[in-house]
Amino acid sequence: MAGYIVRRILTGLLMIFALTLITYLVFATVPADPGIYLTGLRTTPAQLKAADHALGVDRPIYIQYLHFVQGMLQGNLGTSYASGTPVSSIIRAALPVTASIVIGGAVLLVVTALLIGVGSALRPHTLFDRTLNALIMCGVALHPLVVGLILQSVFVYTIPLAPTSGYCPLTGQGSCGAHAWAAHLALPWITFMLFLLPLYARVIRTQVLGLLTEPHVVAARAKGASEARVLRVHVLPLLIPTLATMLAIDVSTSLMAAIYIEAAFALPGIGTQALQAQVGFVGLDLPVIVGVVTVVATAVIISNVVADIIAAKADPRIVVARRTFS
């Protein structure tokens, strides 16, 4: 187990280097002049050259990358071209927002998917089951941005149940706090939940239907266990490995969906930061983008390792160490 974790972390580090390297290579081919961030649009070539030199973007791209790696090994992600603030402080401000959306949304997703999946698995092939299934499959076709904008226009503007867009920190003072935090994030959570619900509800339904015919469930019923007990003790715990693995795989997808959810509800998360870093009139704020890429990759790697450990703890038949790199 320990050896497995060490190996996973090492391959994970390799992945972070590969991802950031590709990011550098891709952005190296984009014609951009970050020096304008410092000088403004009205500038002379000499000023521009000096600004480029100050930012360090006049050096070859591989030197810039090695410089970035050197900084990263010391826990320093560089400074933004646009604002001059350290990337780590930009990310420290934006990450709680995105984490709130994704983690809260994931909790809502798991609860809803369990309710729907187990509910329809207990009444298989009834009208209820088939209608729910058909509706859910159509949910695959809903774009999070469109869903978010529709929810916002209905529940913020038409029927004012939710506060207008924006973010309220969980540990904020004054009008902000746990209650305001949840109120501001309720609609983003629902949007996030609807985005992944179809697949999760369907997988849970299939799994529960399969588990209900397993010998240990039949034995439990024969010994007189109530249906509620069968479900609680003999079926639901066995869903943990599947759910953990699925959630880990979807971390990357979730962070991508978060870009659209953040845009719909004007939340200042890391997706918004990455977008803002790419839409300036003058070019691309590479340090911010690479910082976000690093954060996303780290989240993906950590969640995959955690999911593997949870799966192995929940189901002793899964032997973690015998799996390959993945």
Add this chain to the structure above:
Amino acid sequence: MANDRLAGRGYWRLAWGRLRHDPLAVASGSLLVIVFFACFVGAPLLAAALGHGPDTIFSNAVHDFRPVGLWTRVPNANYTGEHVTGTTLMVLGADGTVGRDEFLRLLYGGRATIEVALGATLIGVTIGSALGTLAGYLGGRVDGVIAWVTNFALAFPVLLMAIALGATVSDRYSRYTLNGLVEPGVLSLAVFLGVFIWPYPARLVRVQVLELRERPFVEAARMIGSGRRRILRTHIFPHLIPILIPPATIMFATTMLLEASFSMLGVGIDPNTASWGGMLASQIGWLTALASGESISLTSRLVVVPSLAVLLTAGAAALFGEQIRKALDPTGV
């Protein structure tokens, strides 16, 4: 055969029989066929009948920056000032301030969007099943390397880098149209999306191959001296098709949404070429502009029409795939 009725029916025929009697499958399948015909056959026919294309601009279709509404007759005229007679029927009105035929753009846009989704799905399934088969069958170090590449592709933040990638990749390759078979920009976007969605089929295929390779019939084939290629081709591959069809339909639906996602970032198919994502993005605006707080009318015809087109087509595809899965595996649930 003296008595055909007693002849055994194969796996695929049995599945087809079940599918044919499934009302949901018939409904979603018919909807897909109708959409395909409308876009690929209906669009050029309608354009010929109306006498203008999806990009023809009608100056009379816009009054005070407001496009004409549903079912309007518009006098033929164009900005070049030539004298033209007669009127044109705009079934769904005009497409915003430019003054093009929304209905024709919807049909032509469907072509581009469906081509992207189909192409990306085909590419993704091909790469994914090839790599998944290799990883599952060969195992060991090959499996390890492919697993790492799979995780790499899964962790790659495509949308975060879409703007930069769009600037470098799509512009350069959007002129490839396979001799006019597909709209400009479709091929590069399809390849681009295909390269990033293959991990999903790859994981499925790998697990399935791991299981198949231990089955008695594969062992028997190996025992009588079949080569690795023969075993993969005749004993493993046929078992992969049924498990690939349902995820392929979901990938089709997802890539339709991704096409819209890319348009919303301003790096999708060129806005002048009609596509559903582009039509939607031209109304909702690019994500980067959303933050400016411009209000959007979500109930406007120009938002609802492409949204419904995407919703119905992608939803029907996902539902159809689900019903195919049930028909292929009646013991499963």
